[in-house]
Each structure stands twice: as structure tokens, then as C-alpha cells.
Amino acid sequence: MSDRGSSTSTSPTEGELDEEMESEEGRTETERRGSPAPSLSSFSASLRAVIRIKQKYQAMKKRRQEMALGLTGAGALPGAPGRTSPKIFTFDGLTPGSFPTLSPIPQKTKRRRKKRVLFPNGGAHRAVPKQDRSRATYCLYLLLAIVFVQVYNAIENLDDHVLRYDLEGLEKTLRREVFGQQGAVEGLLSQLKDYLSTYVHNKPLVVSLHGPSGVGKSHLGRLLAGHFRSVVGETLVLQYYVLHHCPQEADALQCARNLSALISEMVERAEEEEKIPLFIFDEAEHMHEEILDALWQLVISKQSNEYLNAIYLFLSNLGHAHITKHMLHNSSVSMAMTASSRHSNLVKELTPILRNALEKLHPLWTEADILPLGLLERGHVMECFLDEMAREGFYPDHANIERLAGEIEYYPAVGGREYSQTGCKQVVAKVNLL
Incomplete structure (x- = not known):
């Protein structure tokens, strides 16, 4: 609008041009009448006035055409240079349909203002709006509670199973009554605790205690037998002395059969009572070949689960020469060590030697955990x-x-x-x- 106004103020309108033309014609007519006779100077002035009027009329006509083309946009080309000639703004020749259609101005959608929640004046009656929670949250809480209860029950069951055998009482008894074998006692208790912590096993626990004469092997076996009789019953504990139960080598085959039948009966009874039996074989160095074969078949048997839930303890002086030699040759080295450290060093160095010597005697000791007792x-x-x-x-x-x-x-x-x-x-x- 400012451009149009400026062009209107600067360029002459159509009425002004008509008035100017009429005034020019009047002046020419007056000069013609007033002059007594036409002369060359007056003729040249009239000619100039006519030429000037014609030029102004052509210029006005051209401007009107340009203005009409600018309003309709028919002759406008994209990228064409703008015209430098002034434009005349008039309302002549314009119709309502000649205006360019303008796109409607998008109006902003009014947001509906949420109604404010008005609370009563008393703060005690004010309630906070509740947030909706997904139902999956409650399902997750329920699942976590179920998992926690299951884990807790499993731990409690393990503790109950261990408490049934009273290993803490057994530890106190062994530490009080077994002298000089604290390292071996700790190793034996560790194996018993790991095995008795559950009732499902993939193999029986077989432990073989070896040591020289008088170091406490038989005494340790009697203490274990007495403790297990008090917790699992007399019928689930067997103390087998080869020189007493089978002194004659000629009866070895029959002794092996009787021993297998007795062990089978005990493990079946233990399976019914959900307990683990204990079998102690003292003076194992005197056991006959047939008895060792029968025990080996029971130890490696995979026929039923009741044979896997059992503890076999062998007491013998096999390999005592290796133990004595090691203790005498390494006494100066182990002076600064504690009893547990000396025993762990003894087990570490003697176990491969003892296992190699025992496996040559019978394959039963390949299934056993060897535990040496020192001097x-x-x-x-x-x-x-x-x-x-x-x-x-x-x-x-x-x-x-x-x-x-x-x-x-x-x-x-x-x-x-x-x-x-x-x-x-x-x-x-x-x-x-x-």
C-alpha cells in the first residue's frame, strides 16, 4: 500500500493529464485568435505543443497498460526484472474477480483450558490425584515375591538338611579328641559339609585316610561312627573290620557277597528314611581282592539313586613310608607354618604320590579322595x-x-x-x- 501511495503521489493522474491537455489547447487557441496573422514562430510553438501533448498522451496510455498488466498478473514472468517506470494506482477497470485469490490465514486453535481443581479450605480434606499404574507392575511384584519365597525355602531346606547331621557338634568333638591332625580334620569336615548340604548327588562320597600307625585313624573312625549313630540311627552306620569280619582269605568271596547284600539293604532303608548312611572300613590294607572288587562295583554303580547317596570311609596305613619321609625331610621348612598350612602343603605334595601308588594296588582308589595324616x-x-x-x-x-x-x-x-x-x-x- 505504501508503494501504491507513493506512485499515486508522484505520477500524474488521468484527470490531471486531461486538464493539462485542455489548458494547452486553450492557450494555443487564444494565441491563434489574439495574433493578427500566423507567423512562423507561432506555428512552430503550436507544433511543439501538439507534439508535447501527443507524447504525454502516449506516455499516459502506456502507463495505464502497464498498470493493468501488473494488476492481473497475466504478463508477469518469474524472474523478470522489475519495471523502473512509476505506476498509477486507480480503481478503474478492477472487478471483484480480478483480485488474486489468497490462501486463508491459518487460525490458531484455542486450547481448552483445564478446569482447576478447587480444594476446600481445610487442608485435611485435600486429596492428591491418583496416578494410574500399569497392571504389569503388580505382576512383576508378584513374580519377585514368588522367586524370593522359593529361594528362601531352598536355603532353609539346605540348612535343615545340614542341621540334621549336627556337623557343628561333630567339629567340636573332633577338635577336642583328635590330637595333631587339625588340618586333616578341617579337610574331612569340609567334604562332609559340602556333601550333606543336599540330598541329590551324582556319586557317593568316598574318602580314604592314610597315615602311619598310631596317628589316630581308628580313633577318628570311632568318633565318626558314634556321631552318625546318634543322628541317623544304628542301622545306617556300618563299621567293618576285615580281620574280625573276614579273617580267612578262603572266605573272601562269600564275605564279599554278604557285604554287598548288607550295603544294599542299608542304602534301601536309608532311601526310605531320606537319610545318608555311613560305611567305615578300618584296616583297609588287609582287605581281600574280592571285597575290594565288590566295593568298587558299589561305588561306581549307576543303576539306582540310592547307591549314590552314601558315604564310604577307608582307613589304612598304605603309603605311610611316603608320609614319614616327607615329614622328616620337610620339618625345617615348615617350622614357621601353622597346622593348617602344614597339612595343606602335605596334601598338595603327597596326594599325587599316594594316588599313583594306590591305583597300582586296586582301581577302587581312583574313585576316592585321598587325605593323608601326618606324624x-x-x-x-x-x-x-x-x-x-x-x-x-x-x-x-x-x-x-x-x-x-x-x-x-x-x-x-x-x-x-x-x-x-x-x-x-x-x-x-x-x-x-x-
Whole structure:
């Protein structure tokens, strides 16, 4: 609109041009009438006026055409240079249909204002709007609760199964009554705890204890048998002494059959009562070949699950020469070690040697976990005398105990340690002589 107004103010309108033309014609007519006779100068002036009027008329006509073309847009070409001649704005020749159609101006949609929630004046009655929760959240909470209950029940069942065998009481008993074998006791208890923590197994637990005479193998077996009789019953514990149950080698085959039948009966009874039986075989170095074969078939049997839920404990002095040699040669090295460290070192170094020697005797020991027992020192022998004298009712005189311990034969002192050749085997006989 500003461009049009400026063009209107600067360019002459059609009426002004007509008036100018009429004034020019009037002046020419007046000059013609007033002059007595036409002359050359007056004729040239009239000619110039006519030419000027014609030029102005042609210029006005051209401008009107340009203005008409600009309004209709028929002659407008994209990218054409703009005209520099002034335009005349008039309303002549314009019709309502000649205006270009303009796209409607998009109007902003009015948002509906949410009504404000008006609460009462009292703050006690004010309620916070509730948020909608997905039902899947409640399903997830329920699933987590079910998983937690299942895991908790599984842990409780494991604890109940271990508590049934009272391994804590067994540990206290072994630590109190077994002298000089704390490392072996810890290893045995660890294996029992791992095995008894569940009732489902893929193989029976087979442990073979080896050591020289008098180090406490038979005493350890008696303690285990007494404890398991108190927790699982007399009928689920077997102590088998080869020299007592089968002294004659000619009866070895029949003894093997009887032993297999007895073990089968015990594992079936244990399966019914959901308990794990214990089989202790003392003096295993005297067991006949037929008995070892029968036990090997029971240990590796995969026919039914009841044979997999059992504990086999073998006590023997097989490999005692390797244990004695290792203890005497490494006493100076193990002076600064604790009892557990010495036993772990003993197990680490002697297990491959003992396993190689035992597998040559019978393949039964390929299925067993080998646990060596070390030699007893002079202090351990004195503890054996003190315990035996207390059992027999004698006054525990320290001087008398040292005198009795001095009557035991020992190996030459190595690294400040004196190891007994017979362990505590002669303790009971010497106390009975008091």
C-alpha cells in the first residue's frame, strides 16, 4: 500500500493529464485568435505543443497498460526484472474477480483450558490425584515375591538338611579328641559339609585316610561312627573290620557277597528314611581282592539313586613310608607354618604320590579322595597321655606325663621337632600299668 501511495503521489493522474491537455489547447487557441496573422514562430510553438501533448498522451496510455498488466498478473514472468517506470494506482477497470485469490490465514486453535481443581479450605480434606499404574507392575511384584519365597525355602531346606547331621557338634568333638591332625580334620569336615548340604548327588562320597600307625585313624573312625549313630540311627552306620569280619582269605568271596547284600539293604532303608548312611572300613590294607572288587562295583554303580547317596570311609596305613619321609625331610621348612598350612602343603605334595601308588594296588582308589595324616610330635603324645589319664581317673601330674612321654620312641629331632615312631598307640597300655 505504501508503494501504491507513493506512485499515486508522484505520477500524474488521468484527470490531471486531461486538464493539462485542455489548458494547452486553450492557450494555443487564444494565441491563434489574439495574433493578427500566423507567423512562423507561432506555428512552430503550436507544433511543439501538439507534439508535447501527443507524447504525454502516449506516455499516459502506456502507463495505464502497464498498470493493468501488473494488476492481473497475466504478463508477469518469474524472474523478470522489475519495471523502473512509476505506476498509477486507480480503481478503474478492477472487478471483484480480478483480485488474486489468497490462501486463508491459518487460525490458531484455542486450547481448552483445564478446569482447576478447587480444594476446600481445610487442608485435611485435600486429596492428591491418583496416578494410574500399569497392571504389569503388580505382576512383576508378584513374580519377585514368588522367586524370593522359593529361594528362601531352598536355603532353609539346605540348612535343615545340614542341621540334621549336627556337623557343628561333630567339629567340636573332633577338635577336642583328635590330637595333631587339625588340618586333616578341617579337610574331612569340609567334604562332609559340602556333601550333606543336599540330598541329590551324582556319586557317593568316598574318602580314604592314610597315615602311619598310631596317628589316630581308628580313633577318628570311632568318633565318626558314634556321631552318625546318634543322628541317623544304628542301622545306617556300618563299621567293618576285615580281620574280625573276614579273617580267612578262603572266605573272601562269600564275605564279599554278604557285604554287598548288607550295603544294599542299608542304602534301601536309608532311601526310605531320606537319610545318608555311613560305611567305615578300618584296616583297609588287609582287605581281600574280592571285597575290594565288590566295593568298587558299589561305588561306581549307576543303576539306582540310592547307591549314590552314601558315604564310604577307608582307613589304612598304605603309603605311610611316603608320609614319614616327607615329614622328616620337610620339618625345617615348615617350622614357621601353622597346622593348617602344614597339612595343606602335605596334601598338595603327597596326594599325587599316594594316588599313583594306590591305583597300582586296586582301581577302587581312583574313585576316592585321598587325605593323608601326618606324624605326631612329642607335645601331641603328652596330650594323649593327659586325656587317657583323665578318662581313667588318675591325677594329671605334669611330671608324670613327661616321664611317660619320654618312654616313647621318637625319630631323630629335625628342625627342633621330635616325631613319635608309634604315635599314641602305646599310651593306653602305659596308662593301664599305673
